[in-house]
Amino acid sequence: MLPEHSPFAPAQRRSLEELLAGFSPAQRFWLAGYLSAAPLTGGAEPAGAPAAAGPKLTILYGSESGNSEKLADLSAKEAKKLGFKATTRNMSDATPADLAKIENLLVIISTWGEGDPPEAATTFHKALLSEEHDLSKLRYSVCALGDTSYTRFCQTGKEVDARLETLKATRLTPRQDCDVDYEDAHRAWLDEALKAFGPVATAAPVNGNGNSVFSFAAAPTQPVWDKKNPFASEMLERVLLNGRGTAKETWHYELSLENAGLTYEPGDALGVIPANPSDVVESLLKAAKLSGSESVEVSGTSKPVAEALREDLDITALSRPVLTKLFAFSGSAQLSDLLKEGNEKQLNDYLWGRWIVDALEDFAPKGIAAADLVSILRKIPPRLYSIASSPLAHPDEVHLTIAAVRYHANGRDRKGIASTYLADHVPQGEPVSVYIHENKNFRLPASGDTPIIMVGPGTGIAPFRSFVEHRSALGHEGKSWLFFGDQRYTYDFLYQLEWQEHLASGALSRLDVAFSRDQPEKIYVQDKMRERSRDLYTWLEEGAHLYVCGDASRMAHDVHQTLIDIVVKEGGKSKEAAELYVEDLRKTKRYQRDVY
Amino acid sequence: MSEKKLSANEGIKTRSIYLRGTIAEGLADLSTGSLSEDDQQLIKFHGSYQQDDRDLRADRRKHRLERAFSFMVRIRIPGGVVTPEQWIACDQIAGHYANGTIKLTTRQAFQLHGIIKSNLKRSLAGINKAALTTIAACGDVNRNVMCNPNPFLSSVHAEVLATSQAISDHLNPKTGAYHEIWLDGEKVESSEEVVEPIYGKTYLPRKFKIAVAVPPSNDIDLYANDLGFIAIVEEGKVIGYNVAVGGGMGMTHGNEATFPRIADVIGFCTPEEVVNVAEKIVLVQRDFGDRCDRKHSRFKHTIEDRGVDWVIQTINEYLGYPLQPARPFVFEDNGDRFGWVEDERGHFHYTLFVEGGRVLDTRDYPLRTGLREIAKIHDGDFRLTGNQNLIIANVSPEKRPEVEALMKQYGIAGCHEQSGLRLSSIACVALPTCGLALAESERFLPEVLNALEERIERIGLRHDAITIRMTGCPNGCGRPFISEIGLVGRGPERYNLYLGGGHAGDRMNKLFRQDVGAQEIPDVLTPILEHYARERQEGEHFGDFVIRAGYVAASTNGPGFHRDIKAEALQPVAV
């Protein structure tokens, strides 16, 4: 059904619907491609031309890995089609005071860390929550991105939404909290909000492109591989990067992009859609007391539940939403207790290291019907991996550096689904479902002469392998300095031979390494940065760009603090001045992070 | 010789500015765990060898890693005596930076293995902090001076120990490089020769080794040394030392120009003269040793080339007076005496057997922990023997019960209740750390002994001390060529079997079988041991028996080692 606000007169809408109804998916697909490729001449103008008439609309986003940013752009495009004077704004370039000057606001913001705002939005977020402003003229709606497997689901979005209300702004449509498969939820929210923000110029020009009915309509003539339609990439090579004697398991994978028509840039990530390992599926079926052959509906098609559990659904990540849904079927008193207000601590303790199968065993001892089981599970979320190769150095290939997650919790051996899917279940020659996840916020400097400092312990090394290969392939002369760290020098010096070659060729100018378990006291990358503080500051003063990749929980934070300390020490600045200095590095995109 | 080209090492030494080279810079570069070729030679003088874990070599590249480089550190301990505090310090460094083991060497020193580059400096600093050093533990200089740890006559031991230490100190390199590089001593501009009054800027042509023995024990294997001093004791006092020169083990398979040699006793000197005599003999080798061919540059070669009379005459010239005629003495054996002994002052000494000299913790034998605990309460000292064993020495009568309790607790108490064969065994390090190893040794000899023990048990030789020594290559670090049974690696799983060495380490053995498969060793030896058990004469040692029984001919010195080898020795073994 074409929504009412679609830019057609009722008569047009009806005849269009009739037509489309008769089309096969293939025909729709072709049409979409055709329309987008060849804008219609005659009465219509090209898409996206803002109709000057419409109201101003600001779309403010806070994004770490680019999802919110992409959605913001998409929203603007849609709004323009409806005649809004829509502009997007990154929170890193905005202040709460600016909000007092505008009337229509859409906010799209994700949550990171343990319920923290994205790095780029921290300043804005802090200011918004602390400063007093009169926003009584402001009308807004918030779309929050998040992941239900985190306890503080969509925390930042919730905070922003509530705070705007306190500052007397008018919430026009309710906040939308999105899980990792956010596309449809966002679409619905956007349609709602734009409608509410109307009135709009219905006379806006037309073509099929991006019309909200066809989520596939943006397709150019060649299919785009994305989350929903991933590319089956062949595993070309797998190399264990840790030497015998190590306590780690870090893999180097080389995947084929041949004939995919996929392009990427250093700094981008690869989305990987894993399948759940059969042993996990088995244990879940067992707990649910199902044979596996029971047929269920998932995303419009019906298939045996075993298959759905293996390929379509997240069958491990336990969360409040999952437990809440489970309660509806099991009615376990214990469970309802756990979900009570005020029992968050107990709930979190329970969630830690547990899987959905544990919850079934604990709270649904009689098992659960196939359809019910499926209804409490979300779609299996793709995992992102920083690309470790340069497209110039390895045409038609994409390389990854992935730590296999294996741990022991509550007396059980547990594993990370995607990382061990690749490590244990994708031999050479087998396909993996992937798509490119662009990351505009992690890019080499425009100029090949600009010095770069790269801090990438553990798998954080990945994008820097890509950076160094890329610059060397382009013959760029800019200085480069890598800080790497891991557990043991002898076993965990990822890509050691390659770094030695890059040093010899000059592609890498400088290398500092920190290994935490080679001596009684721990040594981390930030300690090496401190040791080298003078040179490091000199590089920054020379205009170097600083990149940090890897662990978000501690490393990124410690490195950030160290950076500030270094500016204080070597720049003779006050703590506040140093913080501004670093903040300015970030604003000017000379300090970029890819942390997870 | 003069027109021959100097060996590469001579150039390295000359360029090094008294052993500095670019070691400091090399240590700072952590993109590799290795040092430059030249520096790898130079750090030997500082007491360290660059090595790599040969067990891992094969698959490092496929992990995109360089070889698993690490450093072995040799702590030189003149006379092999350390305090409990020093023991604890070494134990701690072994745990923090090395592979968690301490190797007691055949020259009464400690070796720590597996120290990576980034930890090398702190390890050496720690060693020096404990008033120990690694300088000149290796390299073309005088090495650790050995001394009989004699637990019986402590007054004599005190004297010979003092002598060994005096010789050691006197011959130590004087360059400031060591302090600069490892102890952050500030750089002193090195002027000319005065830096090394004894050695000069090219040091010696090759390593030089000195040992001091107290008859009747030859536990330090005096005859294997470039220079040996044999204490002559009268009424519990050392009246002087016999002088022996030209011993050495190393040779190369298939190269008869290389050979082991036992030292010749050439004279006698008084305790007052001994340090000066040592210096002058070192000078003779400095001036006349071959600096072109490193396989021909030990003192033993200088002597073989020019003759014993020449060397005596030259030494006398350097001394400015003739050495006195050698005094009579007798060596009975070159083994250790295990268990408790009491010395003349009523102090106690316990000699414990350390298999392969490797001090480590295993689940059923936490030796390293035990010794650490003992060190914490011990009021005497520790003495390393030349056979890779350890003496808990100078235990006061009051402390003995405490020490014994700990020995019980950690299973050390019964450690010498083993076959005489095992107690008389030595195995060099070999794989995986030794870069020159052709075959296993320390990790394999215990297996051979297990197999042999079943048999000697049966034939009634359990308590007979028969010296058996294995090395992974013919360099002879375990002195295999002066043992009654010598096993020398020739290739993976293959050994040359030598028989007929003197029980007191005073006669070289001879090749009995070439290329014996590792698993065949016990079967090849058993019939001979059975024969010995049946037909030995009263008090006849195995090494003498095999000669009388005609298994091998007695070796004459030096090149004689390669003569009179029976034809069947070169035939493939038929078992």
Ligand code: SRM
């Ligand atoms: C640790 C020790 C064997 C042991 O298990 O105890 C040892 C170990 C090594 N010896 Fe030795 N030698 C050791 C006593 C000996 C002895 C026995 C002795 O001195 O009483 C000899 C035979 C006597 C002699 O010098 O002739 C000995 C003759 C050699 C040789 C052959 C020298 C020669 O001129 O023929 C080499 C190779 C070389 O120097 O080129 C060598 C070289 C080595 C090296 C450093 C290998 C190398 O050069 O890369 C070995 C280190 C292995 C490792 O991973 O630790 N080692 N080496 C002994 C340490 C003694 C010390 O504390 O200083």
Ligand SMILES: Cc1cc2nc3c(=O)[nH]c(=O)nc-3n(C[C@H](O)[C@H](O)[C@H](O)COP(=O)(O)OP(=O)(O)OC[C@H]3O[C@@H](n4cnc5c(N)ncnc54)[C@H](O)[C@@H]3O)c2cc1C
């Ligand atoms: C932008 C971006 C780039 C990334 N780049 C890389 C990269 O280059 N290389 C790389 O290896 N990873 C990278 N990651 C992380 C990667 O996406 C996955 O998160 C990671 O591989 C784990 O996924 P998994 O499916 O194996 O584990 P999952 O099945 O998702 O399980 C992970 C969960 O297991 C639980 N868990 C894990 N360890 C323990 C423990 N010890 N105790 C208790 N519970 C535990 C936690 O709840 C954790 O959230 C990146 C992430 C992002 C967002």
Ligand SMILES: Cc1cc2nc3c(=O)[nH]c(=O)nc-3n(C[C@H](O)[C@H](O)[C@H](O)COP(=O)(O)O)c2cc1C
């Ligand atoms: C390291 C990490 C931490 C995260 N923490 C949270 C969180 O605490 N709560 C939440 O709802 N989502 C969390 N997420 C999920 C992200 O919000 C989600 O992936 C979102 O789509 C990212 O959007 P962005 O690319 O615009 O930043 C986290 C994701 C990562 C990788």
Ligand code: SF4
């Ligand atoms: S004898 Fe050979 S194998 Fe054994 S330690 Fe010495 S050099 Fe290495």
